[in-house]
Amino acid sequence: MEIAVLGIDLGKTVRGVAGLDGRGAVVFRRRIQRFRLLDFLAKIPTCVVAMEACGGAITLVVSALSKATSHA
DSSP, X not given: OOOSEEEEEEOSSEEEEEEXXXXXXXXXXXXXXXXXXXXXXXXSOSOXXXXXXXXXXXXXXXXXXXXXXXXX
């Protein structure tokens, strides 16, 4: 499954996630619990991640980067 862009809707407890291929076609849609999102992101191939600009987005990015650098 090719994922070029991953869109994330930052709900309070459940995140809506949609993966798009290089042509913009939806490859998958899922609802993921907030605490499982970082593990999900670690398992997918490198891609562009798009989400709304808010405090929750900043927290998610910092958490993802710290987790990624601790595994490197």
